Amino acid sequence: MVRFILSRVGQTLAVLFTVSVIIFALMRMIPGDPVLMRLGDDFTQEAYTRLRHELGFDRSIVTQYLIWIRSVLAGDLGDSFLNQERVSTLVLDAFVPTLTLVVASVIVGILIAVPSGIVAAIRKDSAWDYGSMGFAIFVYSMPAFWKGIILIWIFSVYLGWFPAMGYVAPWADLSQSLWRLVLPAVTLGTFFSGLVARIIRSSLLEVLDQDYVKAARARGVRRAALVYKHALANALIPVVTVIGLQFGTLLGGAVLTETVFAIPGMGRLSVSAILNRDYSVVQGTILVGVFAVVVVNLLVDLLYAFLNPRIRVA
Amino acid sequence: MAEPLSADDRPLTAGDPGAGAAGAEVPAAARGGLRRGWRRFRRNPGAVFGLAVFLVIVAMAVLAPVLAPYDPIAQGVGKPFERPSTAHWAGTDSFGRDIMSRIIYGARVALVVGIVAVLLAMIIGVTLGLISGYYGGIVDTVIMRIMDGLFAFPIIILAIAMMAVMGFGVRNVIVAVAVGFIAPFARVTRGDVLAVKEEPYIEAARLAGVGSLAIIFRHVLPNVLAPIIVQGALRVSGAIITESGLSFLGLGPPPPTPAWGRMIAEGQSFIVMAPHVSTIPGIALMLAIVALNLLGDGVRDTLDPRMRR
Amino acid sequence: MIGSDPVLDVRKLIVEFSSEDGPVRAVDEVSFQVRRGEIVGLVGESGAGKSLTSEALLGLIRRPPGRVAGEVWFGGRDLLTLDEAALSRIRGKDIAMIFQNPTASLNPVFRVGDQMLEAMSLHLPEPRRVLRERVIETLGRVGISSPRARARDYPHQFSGGMAQRVMIGMGISCVPSLLIADEPTTALDVTIQAQVLALIRRLARELGVAVLLVSHDLGIISQMCHRVLVMYAGRVVEDATVGALFRAPAHPYTRGLIECLPRLEGDGRLGAIGGMMPGLRSLPPGCRFHPRCPVAEPRCRVDAPLLRSIAADREVACHLAETS
Numbered sequence: 001m002v003r004f005i006l007s008r009v010g011q012t013l014a015v016l017f018t019v020s021v022i023i024f025a026l027m028r029m030i031p032g033d034p035v036l037m038r039l040g041d042d043f044t045q046e047a048y049t050r051l052r053h054e055l056g057f058d059r060s061i062v063t064q065y066l067i068w069i070r071s072v073l074a075g076d077l078g079d080s081f082l083n084q085e086r087v088s089t090l091v092l093d094a095f096v097p098t099l100t101l102v103v104a105s106v107i108v109g110i111l112i113a114v115p116s117g118i119v120a121a122i123r124k125d126s127a128w129d130y131g132s133m134g135f136a137i138f139v140y141s142m143p144a145f146w147k148g149i150i151l152i153w154i155f156s157v158y159l160g161w162f163p164a165m166g167y168v169a170p171w172a173d174l175s176q177s178l179w180r181l182v183l184p185a186v187t188l189g190t191f192f193s194g195l196v197a198r199i200i201r202s203s204l205l206e207v208l209d210q211d212y213v214k215a216a217r218a219r220g221v222r223r224a225a226l227v228y229k230h231a232l233a234n235a236l237i238p239v240v241t242v243i244g245l246q247f248g249t250l251l252g253g254a255v256l257t258e259t260v261f262a263i264p265g266m267g268r269l270s271v272s273a274i275l276n277r278d279y280s281v282v283q284g285t286i287l288v289g290v291f292a293v294v295v296v297n298l299l300v301d302l303l304y305a306f307l308n309p310r311i312r313v314a
Numbered sequence: 315m316a317e318p319l320s321a322d323d324r325p326l327t328a329g330d331p332g333a334g335a336a337g338a339e340v341p342a343a344a345r346g347g348l349r350r351g352w353r354r355f356r357r358n359p360g361a362v363f364g365l366a367v368f369l370v371i372v373a374m375a376v377l378a379p380v381l382a383p384y385d386p387i388a389q390g391v392g393k394p395f396e397r398p399s400t401a402h403w404a405g406t407d408s409f410g411r412d413i414m415s416r417i418i419y420g421a422r423v424a425l426v427v428g429i430v431a432v433l434l435a436m437i438i439g440v441t442l443g444l445i446s447g448y449y450g451g452i453v454d455t456v457i458m459r460i461m462d463g464l465f466a467f468p469i470i471i472l473a474i475a476m477m478a479v480m481g482f483g484v485r486n487v488i489v490a491v492a493v494g495f496i497a498p499f500a501r502v503t504r505g506d507v508l509a510v511k512e513e514p515y516i517e518a519a520r521l522a523g524v525g526s527l528a529i530i531f532r533h534v535l536p537n538v539l540a541p542i543i544v545q546g547a548l549r550v551s552g553a554i555i556t557e558s559g560l561s562f563l564g565l566g567p568p569p570p571t572p573a574w575g576r577m578i579a580e581g582q583s584f585i586v587m588a589p590h591v592s593t594i595p596g597i598a599l600m601l602a603i604v605a606l607n608l609l610g611d612g613v614r615d616t617l618d619p620r621m622r623r
Numbered sequence: 624m625i626g627s628d629p630v631l632d633v634r635k636l637i638v639e640f641s642s643e644d645g646p647v648r649a650v651d652e653v654s655f656q657v658r659r660g661e662i663v664g665l666v667g668e669s670g671a672g673k674s675l676t677s678e679a680l681l682g683l684i685r686r687p688p689g690r691v692a693g694e695v696w697f698g699g700r701d702l703l704t705l706d707e708a709a710l711s712r713i714r715g716k717d718i719a720m721i722f723q724n725p726t727a728s729l730n731p732v733f734r735v736g737d738q739m740l741e742a743m744s745l746h747l748p749e750p751r752r753v754l755r756e757r758v759i760e761t762l763g764r765v766g767i768s769s770p771r772a773r774a775r776d777y778p779h780q781f782s783g784g785m786a787q788r789v790m791i792g793m794g795i796s797c798v799p800s801l802l803i804a805d806e807p808t809t810a811l812d813v814t815i816q817a818q819v820l821a822l823i824r825r826l827a828r829e830l831g832v833a834v835l836l837v838s839h840d841l842g843i844i845s846q847m848c849h850r851v852l853v854m855y856a857g858r859v860v861e862d863a864t865v866g867a868l869f870r871a872p873a874h875p876y877t878r879g880l881i882e883c884l885p886r887l888e889g890d891g892r893l894g895a896i897g898g899m900m901p902g903l904r905s906l907p908p909g910c911r912f913h914p915r916c917p918v919a920e921p922r923c924r925v926d927a928p929l930l931r932s933i934a935a936d937r938e939v940a941c942h943l944a945e946t947s
Contacts, residue, residue, distance in 0.1 A: 011462075018463030029479050141604040143555055145562045146578050146596035153585050153593075215728035218681055219742045219793060220715030223707060233732045252468035256559050260582065270471075271563050274478045282478045286471055294466045309732055309777040 001312050004305050012298040019290050020072070024065050027283050072287065078280040080273075087284035090269065095288055097167050098258065098265035101188065102250050104181050106243065108189025109196060116193070117200025122227060124205065133198060140194025144253045148187040148260035155183060165262035184261045188253050192246065199242050204235040237307050244300025248293040354616050361612020367605030374421040382415035387570040395588040405590045407580060413591065416572035417598050423484065423566075423573045424602060428554040431488045435495035436546050442496070443503025444530050444538075448511060458504070461497040469494035469556050477565045484567045491556045495549055502545050506538035513537075540617045547613040551606035558599055574599045625849065626659030629696075630800050630833040631680070636693035638675050638684060647903045649675050651857040652693070654930075657801065662827050662834040664848035664865070666841060666880070668900050671854040673837045677803050680835075681720060682710045697801065716746035719794030723806035725786035729778035736762075736774025739793050746797045757796070765792040765822065784815030791822055795832070802826060805837045820847055841884055845869055853877050856900055856911040859930055862938040873933060873944040875916045910942070918943055 035052045036043070052058055056067050071078075077087035116132040123129055139147075156164040168177040207213065208231050216230050255267030262268075266285050273281035305311040355361055374381060383403075384391045392406040399405070404413035446457040464472070469491075476490035510516065511534070519529050560566045561575030569576070574595045581592030638650035650672045657663045665673045678684050679691050682702065695702040698717060702710065714720070722728045730738060739758045744751055762770035765788040778786060787807060794802055804823060808816040824847060826832045838844055844851055844865070851868050853861040853876065861874040872878045879896040898915040901907055907914050913923040923942055930940040 014459060015462045015466055018459050019466050022460075022463050022467075023475070026475055026479050031481075137604065137607060141551070141607050142600050143558055143562075143575075143578075143596070143603065145559065145575070146592070146599065149578065149582050149585060149592050150596070153589055157586050211722060211724055211727040212730045214678075214683060215720075215722055215790070216730065216738075217711075218683060218714050218720040218722075220711045220713070220745050221741065222711050222745075230730050230733075234730070237732070248466065248468040252470035252559075255468075255470055255474075256562060259563060267563075270474055271565070274474065274565065279478065282475070286467075286475050289471055290467050293468060297466075307732075310779050313777055313780065 001305060004311055005302060008298060008301050008305075012294055015294050016291060019294065020069055020287070021065070023283060023287055023290070024068060027279060028061075030279055077284040077287065080278055080281050087280050090281060091266070091284040091288050094264060094266045094269040094285070095292070096169065097263050098251070098254050098267070099292075100170060100177075101181065101184055101254050101257065101263060101265065102247070104185035105188035105192055105250060105254070108185045109192030110243075112190065112193035113196035113200060117197040118204060118227070118232070120197070120201040121204035121208065129201075133201065136194040136197040138194070139190040142191070143256075144187055144191050145256045145260050147190070148184065148257055151183050151187055152260070167261075167263040167265075184257050184263060187260070188250065188257050191253060192250060195246060196239065196243065200235065200239055203238055204231060207231045207235040210234075237304065240307065241300060241304050244297050244303075247296045247300075251289055251293060351616050355612055358612045358615060360608040361615070364605040364608030364610075364612060367601060368609055371421050371425060371602055371605070374418045375425045378419050378422055382412075382418045384412035384415045386411065386415040386419040386572045388412075395584065395591070397588075398590055398594070404594045405588070407577070407591050408584060408588075413577070413594060416577060417574070417595055420572040420574045420577065420595065420598070421602075423561075423571065424554050424557065424599075427484065427488050427491060427557040428550045428606075431491040431553045431557070432495060432546055432550050434488065434492040435549070436499050436542065438492075439496040439499025440503045440535075440542055443500040444507055444534065446500065447504040447507025448526070448530050448534060454504075457500070461500045464493070465497040465501070467494065469552070470559050473556055473560055474563075474565065477560065482565065482568050484571070487557055487560060487566055490560070491553050494556065495553065498549070499542065499545060502541055503538055506541055507534055510534050510537050544610070544614040544617055548607075548610035551603045551610060554599075554606065555603060625661045626831070629656035629658050631657040631835065632694075632696035633676075633680070634694040634696070636676060636679060636695065637691065638672070638679050639690040639692070640688055641690075642904060644904055646690070649857050649903055650679065653852075653854070653857075653859050655852050655859070655862065657833045657835055659800070659833050660827050660831040661850065662824070662836055662848045664844040664851040665835060665837045665854060666839065666844050666851055667854035668839060670900055670902075672857040673839075673854055674805055676854070677720070677805050677835060677837050680803060681714055681718060682707070683720075712746075715742050715793075715799075716797045717799050718801045718803065719797070719799040720803040720805065721787065721790045721794055721807050724810050725783055725790050725807075726778055726781060728790055729781075729786060731778055734775055734777060735781065735789055739774070739789070739796065742793050743796050761792045761796050762789065765789070766818070767792075782815075783811045784819065787811060787815075787819050788822070791819070791826075795826060795830070798830070799832060801833045801835065803835045803837070806839070807836075808843065809838070809840070816843075823847065841880055853880070856906060857903065858911065858940065859938075860912065860940045862930065864936060867934075867937055873937070873939040874912075874941045875918055875943070876912050879915075879917075910940075 035048060035055060035057060056064055059067070075088055077091065079085065080087055080090060113136075116136065120129040120132045152164045155161050162183050163180050164183075166180050168180055170177040204227075208227070213226060213230055217226055221230065251266075254265065255270070257263070258265040258267035259271070266289055270282055270285040273279070273285065355365075388411065390410040391412050392402050392410050394406060394408050394410045396402055396406040396410075402412050402414060404417060407413055407416070442457055442461070446454045467475075472494045473487075473490040476493055477486060480486040480489065516529060516533055519533055524533075557566060558573070558575030558578075561573035562579045564576070564579065566573050566576055577595040578592050578599070581588070581590075581595070584591055633656070634654050635652045636650055636654070637648060637652060639646045639648050641647075653672070653676055655663065655665075665676060667673050675684065680695050680702065682691075682705070684691055691703060693703065697713070702713070705713075729735060736755075736758050739761070740751065740754055743754045743757065747754060747757075749757075759770045759774055762774060767773050767785060767788055773781075773785075781789065791807075802823070807823070808819050811819060820843065823834060823836070827834050836844070836847055848865050850862070850864050852859050853868075853874060855876050861868065861872070861877045863873070868877065869881065872881055876896070883895060896915055901911065901914070907924075908927075909925045910916070910919070910923040910928050913919040916923065920942065926942065928940045928942045930938050932938050933944055
């Protein structure tokens with residue numbers, strides 16, 4: 001177990017390093033001279049050379065990377081070109097709503113996917129099976145942003161049950177927050193459930209075929225206990241990993257969903273930053289976003305190691 | 315040759331090593347198997363539906379100038395926000411443009427981006443996977459580390475980053491989307507190459523003095539092709555979703571080029587008075603995605619059980 | 624020592640599956656009995672239908688797609704007519720079953736002791752506290768050292784032999800009258816094999832448990848069993864006591880099987896039966912064995928021989944056995 005943890009942490013660090021290099025490289029590839037941009041109208045050859053030296057652009061690319069990564073790790077992501085605010089503040093302020101949305105969506109998704117996946121597996125090839133899997137494919141194929149608009153149309157405009165836009169932090173006002181989160185969480189959550197339901201179904205079907213289920217049945221274990229205790233305990237473990245893997249996709253989906261529901265998250269921040277050519281902000285959001293995905297993957301892997309006795313008690 | 319039904323409860327699955335794992339048999343199976351594969355594919359109603367819709371979309375894209383009743387970017391061919399009618403099957407948008415025509419032309423963007431991006435990603439990714447898997451060692455480690463890094467990016471976010479770097483335009487959208495799919499192809503290919511690499515006929519070829527490149531492309535590649543094609547078919551829908559997401563955010567092909575995602579975005583503000591502006595392009599997009607998903611699943615179910623896995 | 628009334632009485636058991644070419648019979652009218660304290664062997668090549676037969680007894684075959692017919696009399700009831708609830712009361716209590724791959728027969732995410740406790744508390748009335756102690760006691764009785772500590776271990780920490788002992792322990796913990804052992808030692812080393820087989824033999828001899836031993840290994844059959852049934856392509860082709868079978872095998876297939884056993888004396892050549900057992904979808908007409916039979920006659924190709932008694936306690940399904 002310890003060896004597993006160490007190797008996974010090592011892997012994560014390697015990936016984080018690669019990611020940072022990729023982001024650094026991408027940002028350097030943006031056309032235009034950042035020094036020139038900063039000087040703007042105050043351009044003189046002297047000021048240019050001085051600023052270039054100050055910002056470190058006259059050093060080798062590797063040194064530039066090291067300088068950059070050092071400030072990143074210290075928490076300094078630069079300043080926004082637009083309003084001179086610290087990028088780290090902007091990004092973290094935007095990250096919280098996004099994360100809230102993702103968590104809420106995961107909860108909604110699991111609440112839908114687990115029962116439907118189990119029913120589909122138990123009643124394989126029945127109407128239940130085709131129905132719930134068909135529904136899963138249906139919601140999974142609906143583009144998240146369009147689904148959001150449709151949901152707004154039906155539930156907000158037509159029925160008036162939920163607000164169409166806006167975001168309130170859960171710790172500020174829980175009921176308001178939840179009320180506003182329902183539609184966006186359902187939008188993203190149903191997409192997530194479409195994916196997870198199919199996986200639960202196939203995982204459960206595979207487990208039900210295993211020798212230990214047959215042996216347990218031969219010992220007299222009843223049907224209900226066979227499925228809900230013996231089979232599910234095994235079937236859900238790989239699902240945990242899948243959920244973790246989907247965090248990245250969910251983050252991507254959140255970016256789109258936020259735009260529909262006017263949630264002030266990473267999506268809105270990064271898109272407006274691109275349109276305004278505020279590249280420090282773009283870099284900051286992407287950096288934080290991807291780092292979050294990688295860290296979540298690591299946590300999920302560790303959770304898997306804990307749940308799976310074969311790894312936990314080597 | 316009908317496989318004997320084993321008296322055990324479980325029928326012989328394709329996981330059985332006897333079921334055609336030897337690569338030397340595979341090309342022959344692929345040749346004669348094409349007709350058999352098609353017959354098997356035909357039995358899957360979802361896949362057939364998917365194929366049918368896909369062909370319709372292709373027809374729309376190719377024959378757009380002929381099919382579209384109006385010029386997609388011409389404003390004012392109808393009054394703004396007209397409901398769907400016989401004159402305008404999908405109504406008109408805020409500029410009075412015919413939505414049906416825009417949907418038909420939008421198919422072009424979707425298909426071109428979807429297919430070309432996936433092909434591009436496939437070519438790059440498969441090559442990287444072949445090299446990485448076959449040569450192993452430090453080359454493998456470096457390539458795979460980079461792929462791990464790429465893989466960590468959610469595709470939309472990577473595409474957004476690429477757009478920031480490259481600017482807008484259809485060509486850039488294609489590249490941005492393609493970059494996100496390189497890593498999956500590389501990984502899948504590498505995994506299969508690692509398995510095939512140990513097969514005796516590869517060893518035989520090497521001993522016979524066949525050069526590495528020839529081995530890779532003439533012996534290894536055909537045997538890993540099937541899962542790659544399956545991956546490709548499955549990813550096209552993802553590529554189209556990504557592209558429509560980008561155009562929804564305003565980062566796709568610039569106006570006035572019709573793109574389904576952007577059309578949906580434009581209609582959001584008018585959802586109350588003219589829901590058709592957002593809804594109908596969305597239906598088109600969803601149909602395309604469902605069809606492609608079903609098609610991809612169908613391709614996978616057809617190809618998978620007969621080759622390894 | 625061996626009772627006279629059968630504990631298990633199987634009459635014309637049929638297991639059928641539907642396939643694209645119509646229904647296929649994997650077990651075709653198999654009949655046999657097992658008496659108290661008797662070890663009956665079911666032998667044949669892979670795919671002959673032995674495992675399916677044993678699984679059908681406890682209703683473990685999934686139907687659909689399978690279909691089971693015939694009668695399985697146990698404890699005064701036909702097991703095939705019972706519903707799942709009634710069957711689950713019998714399983715693990717009156718009839719115990721152990722399988723080929725012992726480590727795969729245990730749920731990997733639960734501790735071994737907990738699994739045994741679950742099996743016991745399903746069938747025994749005592750409180751869990753008491754049963755917990757009995758679990759440890761049973762583990763000790765089947766030869767697992769430090770049973771208290773081992774009960775807290777997970778299946779992957781057990782070797783094949785140890786796991787099979789655990790399975791046997793679970794099987795006998797409720798004192799069943801019948802033990803079905805489906806290839807119990809196939810996955811084990813030879814030395815461990817001997818220990819597990821000895822354990823089973825003790826169960827029959829000391830506790831009077833009736834045992835149905837399924838195996839493809841004639842050597843094990845000869846060591847363990849009182850009676851043997853030879854199965855081929857879903858049918859029983861010979862039914863005799865072990866002594867009679869090995870002394871004078873009546874069916875050509877049985878003769879072939881015995882010749883395949885490596886022996887210390889003789890000219891050192893290994894026998895073989897040419898060809899393969901036919902797939903159930905492509906069964907030959909007449910006697911199912913005739914394509915591989917060294918003494919087949921023309922009528923064997925046309926007429927399927929029925930299982931007939933050729934001596935006391937001896938049945939064979941072969942045209943030629945009758946005449947000899």
